[in-house]
Amino acid sequence: MVEAKVAEQTCLEIAASVASGRRTAESVVAEALARMEATASLGAFVHVDGVRALADARAVDARVAAGERLPLAGVPVAVKDNLCTEGLETSCASKMLGGFVATYEATAVSRLRAAGAVVIGKTNMDEFAMGSSGETSVFGRALNPWDTERVPGGSSSGSAVAVSSRAVLASLGSDTGGSIRQPASFCGVVGFKPTYGRISRRGLVAFASSLDQIGPFTTDVADAALLFSVMAGQDGGDMTTSDAPVPALDELLHAPAPLRVGVPKEYLAEGLNPEVRARLDAALDALKAEGAEIVEVSLPHSKYAVATYYILASAEASSNLARFDGVRYGHRDGDATNLIDTYRRTRTFGFGAEVRRRIMLGTFVLSAGYYDAYYQRAQKVRSVFVREFEAAFRQCDVLLTPTAPTAAFKFGEHGDDPLTMYLADIYTIPANLAGLPAMSVPAGLTSDGLPVGVQLLAAPFAEKSLFGAALALERRLGKMEAPPAASGEKV
Numbered sequence: 001m002v003e004a005k006v007a008e009q010t011c012l013e014i015a016a017s018v019a020s021g022r023r024t025a026e027s028v029v030a031e032a033l034a035r036m037e038a039t040a041s042l043g044a045f046v047h048v049d050g051v052r053a054l055a056d057a058r059a060v061d062a063r064v065a066a067g068e069r070l071p072l073a074g075v076p077v078a079v080k081d082n083l084c085t086e087g088l089e090t091s092c093a094s095k096m097l098g099g100f101v102a103t104y105e106a107t108a109v110s111r112l113r114a115a116g117a118v119v120i121g122k123t124n125m126d127e128f129a130m131g132s133s134g135e136t137s138v139f140g141r142a143l144n145p146w147d148t149e150r151v152p153g154g155s156s157s158g159s160a161v162a163v164s165s166r167a168v169l170a171s172l173g174s175d176t177g178g179s180i181r182q183p184a185s186f187c188g189v190v191g192f193k194p195t196y197g198r199i200s201r202r203g204l205v206a207f208a209s210s211l212d213q214i215g216p217f218t219t220d221v222a223d224a225a226l227l228f229s230v231m232a233g234q235d236g237g238d239m240t241t242s243d244a245p246v247p248a249l250d251e252l253l254h255a256p257a258p259l260r261v262g263v264p265k266e267y268l269a270e271g272l273n274p275e276v277r278a279r280l281d282a283a284l285d286a287l288k289a290e291g292a293e294i295v296e297v298s299l300p301h302s303k304y305a306v307a308t309y310y311i312l313a314s315a316e317a318s319s320n321l322a323r324f325d326g327v328r329y330g331h332r333d334g335d336a337t338n339l340i341d342t343y344r345r346t347r348t349f350g351f352g353a354e355v356r357r358r359i360m361l362g363t364f365v366l367s368a369g370y371y372d373a374y375y376q377r378a379q380k381v382r383s384v385f386v387r388e389f390e391a392a393f394r395q396c397d398v399l400l401t402p403t404a405p406t407a408a409f410k411f412g413e414h415g416d417d418p419l420t421m422y423l424a425d426i427y428t429i430p431a432n433l434a435g436l437p438a439m440s441v442p443a444g445l446t447s448d449g450l451p452v453g454v455q456l457l458a459a460p461f462a463e464k465s466l467f468g469a470a471l472a473l474e475r476r477l478g479k480m481e482a483p484p485a486a487s488g489e490k491v
């Protein structure tokens with residue numbers, strides 16, 4: 001029997017064929033590397049070591065031959081460049097960490113490898129995960145495979161492009177305010193941010209520790225469940241991981257469709273882009289057809305989410321990024337003559353404009369005299385969001401919202417105004433503030449042929465409800481096709 005091309009399969013199918021000996025992990029990885037090469041102009045990958053990936057694949061083949069049962073046998077995965085990987089550079093797309101090779105591997109990545117996955121490269125991103133378009137990367141931009149004049153979204157730009165273009169069928173991103181879900185929506189793939197504390201952040205270069213979560217990009221919902229079930233669970237290396245039992249893959253794949261789907265009325269207010277509205281309505285109809293009752297809920301403080309996030313995320317970032325001072329590791333300016341000069345020159349050169357902006361904002365809101373007015377107040381507003389979501393989830397099993405206010409926008413569209421870019425996360429940020437699991441699921445195309453995702457949210461640790469709803473949606477709407485450009489040899 002001739003096996004289908006890797007690019008046309010799912011992770012579940014690849015793992016099954018490698019585990020049963022129908023094909024080798026080495027041949028799968030070789031095919032993925034060739035596909036990566038053919039789509040190189042999209043700029044998804046920033047560090048690749050093909051020789052090492054093939055050697056890792058042969059090691060997986062040996063484990064399969066020895067009788068190990070590997071749920072991800074031979075599945076090639078791409079990893080965002082802010083996740084530490086042994087033997088492969090981790091630069092956060094920043095000059096500050098240029099050439100840095102971590103001495104240990106992120107727990108999420110180690111768990112994928114232990115399950116038989118093969119890391120085939122590190123992906124492009126906004127510098128230190130700050131951005132919504134991929135444009136702040138020191139490596140230059142990654143292109144949206146659906147329309148290369150448009151952004152793929154961010155900050156996990158390369159991880160979304162790698163899956164959308166089918167160089168790989170799974171990748172990892174990090175999501176602090178939407179960085180998995182928004183690029184997933186723009187690129188027509190599934191993007192999943194688990195409950196805060198589900199997946200260990202050990203080995204993830206911290207942006208805002210109370211908001212960051214690692215999660216997968218995949219071509220369908222079942223593959224997202226597969227990667228989640230492998231990565232989730234308590235880890236001694238991250239004290240914020242929860243000991244709550246992780247649902248087994250089978251439970252996730254057979255989770256029932258939701259009975260009650262809540263729609264926050266504030267999200268449907270005037271001003272919602274009509275193309276996005278049309279896809280949201282299609283998703284609502286799909287869930288209704290699956291038997292769900294649609295209920296209106298209210299999240300009255302939603303309009304404060306973006307402001308709250310940019311105070312808290314910047315405050316945490318200014319503290320987390322203080323370690324990049326030219327003394328311990330990373331870039332160090334060689335011409336400085338004293339300590340202060342070392343800090344100043346190192347950090348001025350090492351960080352790009354957006355990262356410096358966040359550090360300055362964060363330092364400001366944490367400084368004496370402003371701490372109470374901004375940081376502490378934002379913390380209080382954050383607890384209001386938690387309570388509002390608790391109330392909403394008493395009325396429904398999942399919430400359905402847009403993922404992003406628009407489909408993918410053009411490069412440079414937000415020009416020099418960072419504030420308009422910040423609004424790209426208006427629908428995704430609340431899940432991070434409240435620690436909720438949330439997923440962007442493709443919901444069709446705009447009249448211009450650009451993909452649009454819708455977002456599902458569930459109560460903390462209610463991933464089963466989330467997957468039940470996502471599978472129901474996918475069943476009705478159909479799986480999103482690969483972008484037209486991704487089907488050819490060259491893009």
Ligand code: GLN
Pocket residue numbers: 129130131132154155174175176177178179180207313425
């Ligand atoms: N776009 C948001 C920001 O720039 C979210 C980033 C993220 O989730 N890492 O902060």
